[in-house]
Amino acid sequence: MRCEIRHTTEYRYPKPAWDSFNEVRLHPSSEARQTVRSFHLHVEPEAAITSHKDYFGALVHHVHVHEAHTFLKIEAEALVDTHPVPDPAPVPxxxxxxxxxxxxxxxxxxxxxxxxxxxxxxxxxxxxxxxxxxxxxxxxxxxxxxxxxxxxxxxxxxxxxxxxxxxxxxxxxxxxxxxxxxxxxxxxxxxxxxxxxxxxxxxxxxxxxxxxxxxxxxxxxxxxxxxxxxxxxxxxxxxxxxxxxxxxxSPVRGTYYGGGRGELDVEVRVYGEQ
Amino acid sequence: MLLLSRLAENLFWIGRYVERAENTARLLNVNYSASLEMAGRARESWRPLLELTGGEAQLRAKYGRVDARSISAWLAFDRDNPSSIASSVLHARENARGLRDRIPSEMWEALNRTYLNVCFQDEAVLARDGLFEYCVEARDAAQFFFGIAFATLPRDEGWSFMRAGQMLERGDNMLRVLQSRHRSVDTQALADPKQRALQDLRWVSVLKGASAYEAYRKRVHVGIDPIRIGEFLLLDEFFPRSVRYSAENLHDALAQIDRWHPGAHPEVLRLARWLVARLQYARVADILDEDNPALEELLGDFNRVGAAIDAAFFQQE
Amino acid sequence: MRYEPGNRFFDEMFTQSGNVRPHYQGVQEYIGQQGVAEFERRHRLLDLAFRNQGITFTVYGDALGTERTFPFDPVPRVIPAGEWAHLEAGLTQRVRALNAFLNDIYSDAQILGDGVIPSELVYTSAHFRREVHGVKVSQGLYTHIVGTDLIRNELGEYLVLEDNLRSPSGVSYLLANRQAMTRIYPGMFEGQGVRPVGHYTTALLALLQSVSPRENGTVVVLTPGMYNSAYFEHAYLAQQMGVELVEGRDLFVDAGRVWMRTTGGRQQVDVIYRRVDDDFLDPLTFRPDSALGVAGLVEVYRQGRVAIANAIGTGVADDKAVYAYVPDMIRYYLNETPLLNNVPTYLGWNPDQLEYMLANAGDLVFKAVGEAGGYGMLLGPYATREEVDTYLEKVRANPREFIAQPVVGLSRHPTFYPDTGEFEPAHVDLRPYILCGQDVTIVPGGLTRVALRRGSLVVNSSQGGGSKDTWVLDHDGPATPQGMSQLWHGDGLGQSQTQSQYQGGFGSAPLGQGQSQTQGGQSQSQSQLGGGNQTQSQSQSRRYDRVQADAQDWGTPPEAASSPEDAPGQHSFQQELAKDELGGDSRAGEDR
Missing domain, CATH: 3.10.620.30 (C8orf32 fold)
Known part of the structure; x- marks a missing residue:
């Protein structure tokens, strides 16, 4: 099945926030059961993005916004083909x-x-x-x-x-x-x-x-x-x-300074076609 | 040579708080003594002091009354008053704690001892007529502290920040004193000799509150003339508590800091120089009579320098 | 100065028959000449010296900020050259094995694959930091500064009580003690051949600089701040090394590097000697509520742009359950026989040993593997039935988290008690400080801690402990006024014949040096208990007095300062958590 996923995380702050560090685990895994056709990570405002492979093999993206901002959006778009999963073989x-x-x-x-x-x-x-x-x-x-x-x-x-x-x-x-x-x-x-x-x-x-x-x-x-x-x-x-x-x-975790009481908005859309 | 922003900020504020404690102690002492002889007019001698340090509303709320006792308590020991002597010493000590490994131990010990003596007192001091001693102790402790600092602190960048804080506070404080006194000058009443005597007394208090009485008398042979007093306290280049002296020393301290980071923060020096120039070329008549520049403006100038220091050295990144 | 040492505990100075051991003769003579009155007078001078130097600590919770000096006893603990050589070789071996273990655990974990250590122990250790698995560290060094606690049992054998690989503290007291002693008791040192210790900070700085990713990198000491009980030491070390003492809030991460906030703008930081626990180092990676660390630090560390000493994750090797396997590590990585033995240890994780622990609780000391500072302990012989039962319930509920050891009677040492004006024996232990760089460098001696309360075995500073200067002599026998060279090989007074390697200074000790035991001469059987076998070095049936080991940091562990809600604090979140706290969309976010 072909799946298209859009996962959007938005933060809105009443006062400027700065030094925002985020660890993002949204990149679908590449395994036997699925093929990742594409993956894009968009961040607003512009941010430095690096990545590393963690202990469990996941590709982790680091999003860092140093300057003051009142709005942060992290959007991941992925195209994944999932494959049929056969029934398991009997085993005692x-x-x-x-x-x-x-x-x-x-x-x-x-x-x-x-x-x-x-x-x-x-x-x-x-x-x-x-x-x-x-x-x-x-x-x-x-x-x-x-x-x-x-x-x-x-x-x-x-x-x-x-x-x-x-x-x-x-x-x-x-x-x-x-x-x-x-x-x-x-x-x-x-x-x-x-x-x-x-x-x-x-x-x-x-x-x-x-x-x-x-x-x-x-x-x-x-x-x-x-x-x-x-x-x-x-x-x-x-x-x-x-x-x-x-x-x-955890999909997105992070820290930031300032910001006051921010608002979080998450939207996930999964589209599929056989 | 490196100085962490946090430590520079600590030293700057130690300079401000210790100077504040000293100034408040002086003012309080002088006004308390003066008010003893003024019976019904006590309010007039206290008002300006309150205006100076602010907080009349809180004072009234906490003590329910505004009189010599409550005001003294509020200005001396009350930790709810962020500008009281006790609060100032407390904040200075807190700032110094973070610097313990860099300032000579005598400096810390002096401050700590002051803290122990001054910050745990209450109205009982007034009950046993101990206000004079209390204020003298605070004033002496501050002077001792700056004396040790002068003698033992290496003349590095940190020293300049402390000096800048001290001078900024000094100038600021003197301007506020003048502002409050100046407002209450009633030229019409000067015709009446009794009124005149009271006015004179008040101005003498101002001088004494700045430890300027003898210096003034030596320098200005005329009697108690508000204009001349104003001039002395504002513009005298030799009196170490004048506004001009404070501005000049503030500028010097900032120039020293600039030598460590040449050209990095031109705005700070520019504002400081501007302030000095204003005071070097001003005439007292312009300031006091024509509000040109007004005392308020000068206060504003000092504050702008403070804000520029903060933005340049303490708040970046 | 004399007392009957008895035969219950090993006495550092006196043999069982009451004779002074050769390496103490100089001290004995000097004090004998002094007289008690003079000794008392100098005792007061010492206290004053500490106060003036600021060697004080603030008692936690004391609003008046009163400072106390650390109790210090001037009778030095003396270690002859041969004995020290043995210790040095044993400790060097140990830290090399520990570093090899850490390298292995954070890469292929071959030792686990080969079944030498049960993998469960490592995977369930709270200090096993998966976040830094696979990170390459400079020169393969994970733990750069180690404080290993040694005790001496009734037969005079040195045993390792625990290794401290995260933030061992106390070296500043060691340095301050020596300085005070040379000032107040210069005569005691004359002709004794005491090896100097003052090189420590120089060696430490060189070590820290050697792991910098850039040439001539900037080194800083990261402290939790002035409210930490070891703050004095952080400040002292920074000052002696001539580097900045910083708190988390002085640093920030940008463009993949760590920077310091100075009046001259940002300054890059290359090496962080951190005295902050892993948990509080980086709110992004570890505890989100920590205000002591630097957000994003671990990612810079991963990318190799900043070095951290001791490295992140060393705590898995000083986990008390893993400690039991250190002798196995020595055999596995170095192919050598351990020169220093562990205190026999039972692991709750192992069902057979657990059974033994539960059955013999009254005779054992129980410790919680994750705790420090003597917390979470049960002293079987001294606890009430109720206390034992309550404690054992916790053990049954979570056996992996507990170990037990037989009570070891610590050695004793003459100590001056001002109230009686007498020298009485008090229990002591020893914490040498090991610097692990290209070479292993160990300060001669270490911090000797003494249980000052009469009869107590508790050397912990917060519970009535104090310290002594520790001397390592460059010879084995008694000193003569002329000097040491002719006593290079000892003079046959029954001490071991192993040679010390060098005269003054201290350098690395080569590996693979066979050492015979100094006293007692008993060959010690294996202390680690694996597979249900229990080999004990001493008979267990005797009732011993207490032993209590000290903590990682000398005092309570750094507390996480709670950050205020708004700036200047910081906000952390995992997405759902944020959703709970913040106003906003009621739509179900994430995987809830």
Whole structure:
């Protein structure tokens, strides 16, 4: 599927702001599941833009505006072709035991997904060693979707996972962290993915960046599971990057001086054609 | 040689705050003493002082009354008054803390001791008739501080910034004193001998408040003549607290700074030179009678120099 | 000056039979000649000297700004040449291994791939900074300035208690102590062959300059500011090196470089000796609420246009759990046997060791791996049942975050107590300062900290600790008035025969030098406990007194100053966070 994404972030300040530094993670990843046809980053006012590849392989852009300004716009435009994602091959859960070191990063606790008995907390039945792993993961996705309620007002960026667990109301960030907690506890390497969703209006989380989980299946590799929409991450999911958790992939973060109480406006448009 | 903008700013403000503390202490002392003998006319002797330091509204709000006691407390110890002696010393010390590794330890210790003595007092001082001592202590401490600075601080750029702050504050302060006194001169009342005597007393207070009484008498053999006093305090080139002297020394300090960064900030020097020229060639009659230049304008000139210093050295980038 | 040292603790000056060790004879004689009254008089002079020099610290929270001098005891701690040579070689080995480890961890992590250290320990360390992974540092140096805490156990063996690789402090006290001592007690030094320490700041400056990306680069010292308890040291070092002392707000990033705000305009900065923790260095990359750092600094660092000492991310190697593996690092990277051993350490992360820790809590000292300054500790033998239970709950909840060690009885040293006019033994430790450049340079001696409260093992300054001058002699035996050269090889008074390498000054110690133990002569078994094996160097059943290690920085860690809402503070945001705080569109932004 061909997707065109426009992601616009605008800041308006009542008083001049200066020394604005921004780290932008909006460049879609180049992987087997998608091809990036083009990517452009526009910034108003003129800014110095550099980039580097971060620890998780994402291309990070640095936008720096030194002079005083009352308006800052960062606009990313991307053209991405997503490819069909085949169903995963069956593999028993027990195969996970054979995994060697390279997946430790996505098995250990991280600040927003701390150690805990998440399977118990979210009432997930542990799989038996002989159970089929992809099936289990799909069931888990469904289970979490049914359990949680999508509510944009219930949580904030810093709401701890334990608190979300108590009421189960939140957004894709929370749903994804929950899935990561369960998967990691059960020894399934799992990572947080930030990206876009082409919804054509029917799926939740569109018109914004989206988050889902990727789990590692021996024999298949990393596969995306979207607990917010109870589905695999296939052609409608455009991936930007992955990390241990939200803070590794936050789309735009920055600092600035002055400015007073600024206003933030974000617009995401995802167009698609088969 | 390098000087961080922040440190230059600290030194500049130490100069201003310590000078402010000293000036306020002098003024307060003199006016308090004078007002003791004026009974019903106390208000007149206090008004200008309040105008000088501002804050009558806050004073009234906080103390509920405007009298010798409340004014003294407000100007001396009250930390809610940003221009009180205590506040000035407090700010000076705060600025000095950041400089501890660069100023001689005696300078810091002197300031710190002053802080401990002066900033923790309250109206009890007035109750035990201790205002005179309090003010003298503050004034002496300021002079001691500048004395140590003069003796031990290397004559580098930092020194010039402190001196610039001190001189800016001095000129500014003297202009305000003259402004408030000048406003309250009532030429008509001079006909009446009693009124005349009161006026004279007030002008004597002005002189004493600037530690200028003896110097004036030596220099100007005429009696208490407001015009001559005004001239002395504004334009005398030898009296170290005159406005002209302050402007000249301010200019010298800025010229020194310019030597470290030749030609980098011509605006600063230009404004300082302009101010000096005005004062070198002015006649007191023009200033006091015809408002040409008016005292207000001169005050404005001083402030413009201050703003230019800030923009040039402290605020860039 | 004499007392019965007893046989419970190792005494630095006296042997078990009460004889003075050869390297202390000079000091013994001098003090004996002095007499207590004179000693007391000079003690007061010392305090005055410190005060005049400004070697004081402001007690946190004291609005009056009263300053205290650091308690200082004038009886110097003496280390003979041979002993020092051993320490030097061991420390050199250790820091080389630590630097190799850091290089490895922030690139290919071969040591993890080879399974020498569990990768979980590294990946879950709060100080493992993925943001600087892959950054090339000058000369492969990650940690330039190391403060390693050494203690001496009951048998007189030196053990490493911990390495401090982020912002070790205290060297200014070391320098000030020596200066005060030479002024007040010049006679004590005569003919003793004490090696000088004053080169430290010269060597430090040379080291900092050597890592500059540009030639003749500008070096600055970055301090959190005057409210930090170690501020005196930051200012002192900057002044001694002749470089600027800056705070975060004096710097800014533009055009890919770091600049200083001066009255002459912007000035480029090439090397930052930072005494600010990673977390507060750059609000863009790390804690957004930090007002102590410089926005955009890390990106300049990534691009190689500014050097930072110690480098970002060194904290992963002084994590208390990783500490247990340093001997393995020495073997892995250097192919050598560690010359200095660790204190035996149990890791909560390891299930078998965790079991042992929980079962024997009453005999162990527990530490939280992330904490500094003696916080988060449990002293098993001295805690109540309740305290132990409460603490163990935390351990069970988060075992990776805790380690435990048997209590080690620190060595003792004669210390003057003015209230009794007597010399009594007090517990001491030692923190040498290691400069890691092309060569490794170690100040002879280091800071000896002494627990001044009677019977206490707490050497931490904020809890009644003080310090002593530390002497490294250029010989092993007693001094004679004529000088040292004939005593080059010691005179057979039972000390080790290893040679010191040089007379005056200090230079690098070559690697691979086999050293025999100085006292006791026991070969020490491996201190690190991996794979469930526990080898102990001393019997564990004896009840020892407390030990408490000091912090990274001598005092509480730098606090993040809260910035006011509007300028001159700064705003940070992650997009959603900003959306929460700012007025504006109610449209759901980002991935929420």
């Amino acid at each position: 859960v027990a195969e996970l035991r054979g995994l060697r070191g390279g997946y430790t990063e996505f098995l250990v606790p991280s600040p927003r997904v701390p150690a805990g008995d998440w399977a118990e907390v979210f009432e997930v039945k542990r799989p038996a060693p002989g159970d089929d792993l992809p099936t289990f993961l799909m069931d888990l996705t469904t289970h979490l979707r049914r359990r949680f309620t999508y509510d944009t007002q219930a949580t904030a960026v810093h709401t701890p996972l334990a608190e979300f667990a108590r009421h189960g109301r939140g957004v894709c960030q929370d749903f994804t962290h929950a899935m990561l907690g369960v998967a990691r506890q059960l020894g399934i390497p799992a990572r947080y993915v930030s990206g876009y969703l082409y919804s054509g209006g029917s799926l939740l989380g569109a018109e914004a960046t989206h988050a889902w989980a990727e789990c590692f299946l021996p024999g298949t590799g990393w596969l995306g599971y979207d607990p917010t929409n109870d589905c695999l991450a296939r052609e409608r999911h455009v991936k930007i990057g992955h990390g241990r958790e939200y803070s590794d992939v």
